[in-house]
Amino acid sequence: MSPNQASAKPRLPLDKFLRQERKTILQDWESLDRQTLASARELTSKELQNNLPEILIDLADQYRRTVDKTRHINFPQQGPRLHAQNRWELGFSLEEVAREYGLLRVVILQTLSSRMGELPEGELVFLNEALDKAIVESVTTYVEKANSRLQNERERLQVTLTSIADGVVSTDTEGRITFLNPAAEQISGWPRAEAIGQPVDEVLITLDETTREICSSTTLRAIDLDEPQQSGNILLRRYDGELLPIEKHAAPLRGGHGQNRGAVVTFRDISEIRLLTAELSYLAFHDPLTGLPNRALLFERLTQELAYAERYNITLALLYLDLDLFKQVNDVLGHGVGDELLRQVADRLLGCVRRTDTVSRLGGDEFAVLLTGFDRQTFPDELATKVTKRLSEPFVLDQETVNVSTSIGISVFPEDGQDAESLVKHADTAMYQAKARGRGCIQFFAPEMNRRAKERHELEKDLRAAIAQDQLSLYFQPQISPGTGQMIGVEALLRWHHPQKGLIPPARFIPVAEDSGHLMATIGNWVIEKACAQARAWLDAEHPAVRMSVNVSIAQLRDDEFPAYVEKLLQLYRLPADLLQMELTESIIMSDIEGATERVGKIKDMGIHIAIDDFGTGYSSLSYLKDLPVHELKIDQSFVHNILTDVNSAAIVQAIIRMAQSLKLRVIAEGVEDKATMDFLVENECEGVQGYYFSEPVMPAAFETQFFGQG
Numbered sequence: 096m097s098p099n100q101a102s103a104k105p106r107l108p109l110d111k112f113l114r115q116e117r118k119t120i121l122q123d124w125e126s127l128d129r130q131t132l133a134s135a136r137e138l139t140s141k142e143l144q145n146n147l148p149e150i151l152i153d154l155a156d157q158y159r160r161t162v163d164k165t166r167h168i169n170f171p172q173q174g175p176r177l178h179a180q181n182r183w184e185l186g187f188s189l190e191e192v193a194r195e196y197g198l199l200r201v202v203i204l205q206t207l208s209s210r211m212g213e214l215p216e217g218e219l220v221f222l223n224e225a226l227d228k229a230i231v232e233s234v235t236t237y238v239e240k241a242n243s244r245l246q247n248e249r250e251r252l253q254v255t256l257t258s259i260a261d262g263v264v265s266t267d268t269e270g271r272i273t274f275l276n277p278a279a280e281q282i283s284g285w286p287r288a289e290a291i292g293q294p295v296d297e298v299l300i301t302l303d304e305t306t307r308e309i310c311s312s313t314t315l316r317a318i319d320l321d322e323p324q325q326s327g328n329i330l331l332r333r334y335d336g337e338l339l340p341i342e343k344h345a346a347p348l349r350g351g352h353g354q355n356r357g358a359v360v361t362f363r364d365i366s367e368i369r370l371l372t373a374e375l376s377y378l379a380f381h382d383p384l385t386g387l388p389n390r391a392l393l394f395e396r397l398t399q400e401l402a403y404a405e406r407y408n409i410t411l412a413l414l415y416l417d418l419d420l421f422k423q424v425n426d427v428l429g430h431g432v433g434d435e436l437l438r439q440v441a442d443r444l445l446g447c448v449r450r451t452d453t454v455s456r457l458g459g460d461e462f463a464v465l466l467t468g469f470d471r472q473t474f475p476d477e478l479a480t481k482v483t484k485r486l487s488e489p490f491v492l493d494q495e496t497v498n499v500s501t502s503i504g505i506s507v508f509p510e511d512g513q514d515a516e517s518l519v520k521h522a523d524t525a526m527y528q529a530k531a532r533g534r535g536c537i538q539f540f541a542p543e544m545n546r547r548a549k550e551r552h553e554l555e556k557d558l559r560a561a562i563a564q565d566q567l568s569l570y571f572q573p574q575i576s577p578g579t580g581q582m583i584g585v586e587a588l589l590r591w592h593h594p595q596k597g598l599i600p601p602a603r604f605i606p607v608a609e610d611s612g613h614l615m616a617t618i619g620n621w622v623i624e625k626a627c628a629q630a631r632a633w634l635d636a637e638h639p640a641v642r643m644s645v646n647v648s649i650a651q652l653r654d655d656e657f658p659a660y661v662e663k664l665l666q667l668y669r670l671p672a673d674l675l676q677m678e679l680t681e682s683i684i685m686s687d688i689e690g691a692t693e694r695v696g697k698i699k700d701m702g703i704h705i706a707i708d709d710f711g712t713g714y715s716s717l718s719y720l721k722d723l724p725v726h727e728l729k730i731d732q733s734f735v736h737n738i739l740t741d742v743n744s745a746a747i748v749q750a751i752i753r754m755a756q757s758l759k760l761r762v763i764a765e766g767v768e769d770k771a772t773m774d775f776l777v778e779n780e781c782e783g784v785q786g787y788y789f790s791e792p793v794m795p796a797a798f799e800t801q802f803f804g805q806g
C-alpha cells in the first residue's frame with residue numbers, strides 16, 4: 096500500500112517524523128550510547144554525534160526520493176561511510192559501530208511507539224532497511240580501511256626488508272628458508288633462488304671465531320625452545336667460502352594465534368665495525384706521528400710489567416729521553432723537518448732495543464723506553480749509552496744534515512719507585528738533571544733530585560715576585576775596540592738579588608723563566624726598559640754616547656706587539672734607535688716562529704742594531720747570513736776561551752772574523768780573559784772584545800767610575 100492510500104488514518108510520514116523528532120532522538124541516543132559503549136564515554140557531544148544529524152536528514156530525504164520507486168537506498172551524501180571513517184579514527188570497533196546503529200533503531204522506535212499507528216504502511220520497513228544499509232556501509236568502510244592498513248604495513252615491511260643493511264632470513268618450522276632479503280643475499284653471497292627451500296644451517300654456516308668449529312643451530316633452538324637466541328664471536332662461511340665476522344639473532348616466528356610458524360634470523364656483517372674499533376683503540380694508544388705506543392699505553396704496559404716484576408722479583412728500568420736541540424731544528428728548519436726527525440729518532444730507538452722492550456713517545460721531543468727482563472744493574476746504562484751514540488749520528492732531513500744529542504734520565508724498579516707514576520716522574524727528574532749537566536748526558540735517578548725539582552718550582556714562584564719587590568737589577572759590561580782601547584758599546588746583564596738566597600746567576604733563573612714563556616717576556620721587557628732608562632741617564636749626564644746591548648728572548652719576539660713596545664720606549668726615553676742593540680741567539684734569528692723573523696725585520700727597520708749572540712754554536716748556515724737582518728756577530732766564548740789551546744777553536748774564530756769582514760758585519764769576541772787572547776784577536780783584526788780582561792759586569796755607579804771617569 097502506498098502512503099496516499101492510508102489517508103483515512105492520521106498521517107505521519109517518516110520524513111516528517113524524523114525532522115520533527117531529530118533532536119530528541121539524538122539526545123536519547125547519545126545518553127544510551129554513552130551508557131553502553133566504553134569508547135563513547137569520554138567524547139564531547141559534538142564528537143559523539145558526529146554526522147548522525149545529517150544521516151537522519153539524508154534518511155528522511157531518501158524516503159521522499161525512493162518511496163514511489165524501487166527501494167534502492169544509497170545515501171548520496173555518503174553519511175554512513177563518513178561516520179564509519181570517523182569511528183575508525185576514534186578507535187571504535189566494528190561491533191561498536193553496528194551497535195550504535197542498533198541503539199539508534201531502538202530510540203527511533205521508542206519515540207515512534209505511541210504514534211506507530213499514524214505511520215503509513217511500509218515506512219517502518221523502509222526505516223529498518225535504511226539503518227541496515229548504514230550498517231553495511233560501515234562494514235564496507237571498515238573492511239576497506241583494514242585492508243589498506245594491512246597493505247600499508249606489508250609495503251612498509253617490504254621496503255624495510257629490502258633497504259636495511261641487516262640480513263633477514265625467515266624459515267618454516269623445519270628450519271627451511273622461506274624468505275631472504277637483499278642484504279642477506281649480499282652478506283651470505285647466496286642467490287635467493289638457490290637459498291629458498293634450503294635448511295637454514297646449510298646456507299648460514301657459522302663457525303666459532305676462536306676454535307673454528309661449526310656452531311650448533313641457534314635457529315632450530317629458537318624454534319624448539321620458543322625463545323630468541325643470540326650468537327656473537329662467530330664467522331659466517333659465505334657462498335664463496337670466505338669467512339666474515341657476523342652477529343646473529345634467531346627468534347621464533349608466531350602466527351596470528353600464537354602458533355609456531357618457524358623462525359626469523361637476522362645477522363649483520365661486523366667486519367667494518369671491527370676494523371673501526373681496532374683503529375680507534377690503536378689511535379687511543381699510539382702516537383700518530385711515529386706509530387709508537389703513547390703515554391697511556393706506556394703506563395698500561397708499565398703497570399702490567401710492574402705486577403709481574405714484583406711477583407718474580409725482577410728489575411725493570413725506565414729511560415726518559417729528551418732531544419737536546421729539537422726546538423732549534425723545529426724553529427730553523429720548520430715543523431715538517433722536525434716531524435721527520437722525530438720519525439727517524441723513533442726508528443733508531445726501535446733499532447736499539449729488543450722486541451720485548453717498549454719504546455714510546457710521550458709528546459714533543461720526549462720518548463721513553465721500558466726495559467724488562469735484564470739481570471745486571473749496569474744494563475740500562477749500557478743501553479742508554481748505545482742510544483746516545485746512535486742518536487748523535489747525523490740525521491739527513493730534507494737534504495740538510497742535522498746533528499742532535501739526547502739527554503737521558505733513568506729510574507729503576509724497585510729502588511726508584513713502586514708504581515708507574517713515580518717511576519716515570521723520577522726518570523723525568525733524572526732527565527732534567529742530565530740536561531742541566533750539558534748535552535748528551537745520562538743520569539740515574541737519585542732521591543735528592545726530588546729536592547732539586549722542588550727548588551726549581553720554588554725559584555719560579557720567587558721569580559714571579561722578584562719584579563714587584565725590586566729584586567732585579569742590571570749590571571753593565573763594556574765592549575772595547577782592541578785597536579784603540581776605546582769603549583764601543585756596553586752590554587746590560589740581568590742580576591737577581593734574592594732576599595734570602597743572595598745573588599742568583601742568570602744561568603740559573605733564565606731557563607726557569609723561559610720554561611714559563613710569559614714570565615720571560617715580562618722580565619725581558621723590564622730589562623729593555625731599565626737599559627733604555629740607564630742609557631738616557633748617561634746621555635743626560637753628558638757621557639759619551641755608547642750603544643746599549645740587551646739580550647732578547649724568543650718569548651718576547653712571540654708577541655706581535657713587541658716592536659711597538661720597543662718603539663714606545665725609544666720615544667719615552669728619547670733614545671736614538673742606533674744607540675740600542677738587541678742580542679738574539681742564532682736559533683731565534685733564523686727561526687720563523689709565529690712571525691718572529693718579521694718582527695726582527697721591523698725592529699731593524701726602526702734603526703735598532705741586531706747582533707747574533709753565541710755565534711758558532713747554533714745552526715746558522717753561513718750562506719744565509721748575508722740575507723739576515725743583522726749588524727754584528729758575537730763569537731761564542733767557548734771558542735774564545737780555547738783560542739790558545741785548541742787549533743780548531745782558533746781556526747773557527749779566524750774564519751768567523753774573515754767571514755764577518757767579507758759580509759761587512761761587525762764582529763765581537765766575548766769571554767776575553769787575558770792579554771794573549773786579546774793579542775790573538777788584535778792580530779786577526781777582530782773589531783771588538785768583551786770580557787773579564789777589561790771588566791766583569793758591574794753596577795751602574797761602578798761602571799760610570801771605571802769607564803766614564805766619574806764617581
Ligand SMILES: Nc1nc2c(ncn2[C@@H]2O[C@H](COP(=O)(O)O[C@H]3[C@@H](O)[C@H](n4cnc5c(=O)[nH]c(N)nc54)O[C@@H]3COP(=O)(O)O)[C@@H](O)[C@H]2O)c(=O)[nH]1
Pocket residue numbers: 572586587588589600601602605619622646647648678708709732765766767768785786787788792
Ligand atoms: N734573555 C736574557 N738573557 C740574559 C739576560 N742577562 C743575562 N742573560 C743571559 O744569561 C746568561 C748568563 O749571563 P751572565 O751570567 O750575565 O754571563 C754573561 C757575562 O757575565 C759572562 N762573561 C762576560 N765576560 C766573561 C769572561 O771573560 N769570562 C766568562 N767566563 N764569562 C764572561 O758571559 C755572559 C755574556 O752573556 P752574553 O753576551 O749574553 O752571551 C747568558 O747567556 C746571558 O745571555 C737578560 O737580560 N735577558
